[in-house]
Amino acid sequence: MEPRLKKTAPQPDVTKAVNLLYKSAFSAGVPKTVLELVHLRASQINGCAPCADSGARSMRQAGETDDRLFAVPVWRETPYFTEPERAALALSEYATRLADRPDPVPDAIWDEAAKHFTDEQLGAIVLWIATSNFFNRINVTTRQQAPQVWG
Template structure:
């Protein structure tokens, strides 16, 4: 197993960590169900292969009432019966936003329109910020090879 290269950069620059955590607090206070935030965090972190964020996402998901079936199947959410339409819309948006470079139209209209059907603009803003901040943490943890369980 590879070893950690250095501490997470935001740990080395405490003001950066404070700012990132401030964004997290703002997202949490925006009125979106914590379950949705946890599912989107977990899915983005799985895509990016961020061990600490996957582990944290599972913990967060359990705290917000995500079922064991959902936690275990979030990577295969399309092929399971355990997600409602709102959760599916949020997960589709998460995948598109996390994989921006994978297609010429990064967030196709059908993905956006489905999300906009289930969430108002403030809720969409919170979801997009949650996906973005998750991707930011993933991009700090992955290159420095942060390990899950080392807090």
Template sequence: MQSRMSSPVMIVPEAVQALQSLGKALFMSAEKTGVPSRTLFLAYLRASQINGDSVCVELHSRNALAAGETTERLLAAAAWRETPHFTDAERAALALSEAVTRLSDRADAVSDEIYNEAARHYEEQALATLISGIATANLWNRLNVTTRQMVNVPAD
């Protein structure tokens, strides 16, 4: 498979700058509010898996490993409900990531149950950071999948 075009954000330099600034702001907020970067990477990875974005699956996996995540947990992320590897807070973040990513799959896209469980584990600013991060990951996924961006990082 070949990319259809360069990434749209590379063609519109102001867009890449804005998205990079947003990403930095979200990780700064996560640090300030106590959301582990590993949790953000897991949520981003799950959205990217659902959306079939190989570039972001690779990126978030590598970033999660660099942040101290284990290979075992990364391999289990797609089946997080069936494994004992995740905390209740991480499960809430993964469920939220799936719901936000699959908005059109249900009439009540992000159910009260999913939202309230996430709110139980993350205070308001932390939850806002998580939601914004998931939305941003989905934006990148849509850009990459639409234009068929390819992973260009050599495998180890």
């Protein structure tokens, strides 16, 4: 499958806006691992190869284990994730699949996340999930590919 656009880099104003979103999400006191996990999970759900690839590689470079990386799609069935991470992963799944149910993000999902994170941190997590979905939609729509890595 060929990419529909050869270059998908946004205009300079968009890049500035995305950098502000990144700064806001990553400065709210949420552990970086949690933000990386919600990004990876949203990207897997949306079938975004470049984001899933870069997210997993970034996490591995930061010292994440293969056990946890390989288990993200089945996080409920593994012992590898903390309760706060599980709450964030569930929130990521529900916030990514908004059209799949009449109550897109049920109170039980939100309340579980609220047990582990402050309002400011929850806002940052939601912002990062939305930002991940933003990039997923651009990449999937334009058929961007994960980079080929050999060796």
